[in-house]
Amino acid sequence: MRFTLAHKRMVIGHRITVKVVAASGEEIERVVTKLDGRRLGDDRLAPAEVQYQRVYEQAGAAGPGSDHVLLVTATNGDNEKRTASLRWTDTV
Numbered sequence: 001m002r003f004t005l006a007h008k009r010m011v012i013g014h015r016i017t018v019k020v021v022a023a024s025g026e027e028i029e030r031v032v033t034k035l036d037g038r039r040l041g042d043d044r045l046a047p048a049e050v051q052y053q054r055v056y057e058q059a060g061a062a063g064p065g066s067d068h069v070l071l072v073t074a075t076n077g078d079n080e081k082r083t084a085s086l087r088w089t090d091t092v
Contacts, residue, residue: 003084013058030075
C-alpha cells in the first residue's frame with residue numbers, strides 16, 4: 001500500500017489529508033486515522049476499495065512548538081495491517 005499524508009495548520013486545529021492506494025491485487029477494507037493518540041476516523045470499507053481518501057477539518061490543537069504525530073493504519077482483505085506516520089512541530 002502507498003500512503004500520502006499531509007497537514008496544514010488552520011486558525012483552529014489542522015486540515016489533515018489522508019490517501020491510501022492499494023498495491024496491485026490488494027484491496028483496502030479498513031482505515032484507522034489517529035492524531036496525537038486521538039482517533040479521528042475508523043472507516044470500514046464495504047465493499048473493499050483500491051483507493052481511499054479523506055480530509056479532516058479542524059483536527060487536533062495547534063500552537064507554536066506543539067509536536068504532532070499523525071498515524072494511519074490500513075487493513076487489507078487478508079487482515080494484514082500497514083501503518084504510516086507523519087510527524088511535525090507547529091511553528092509560529
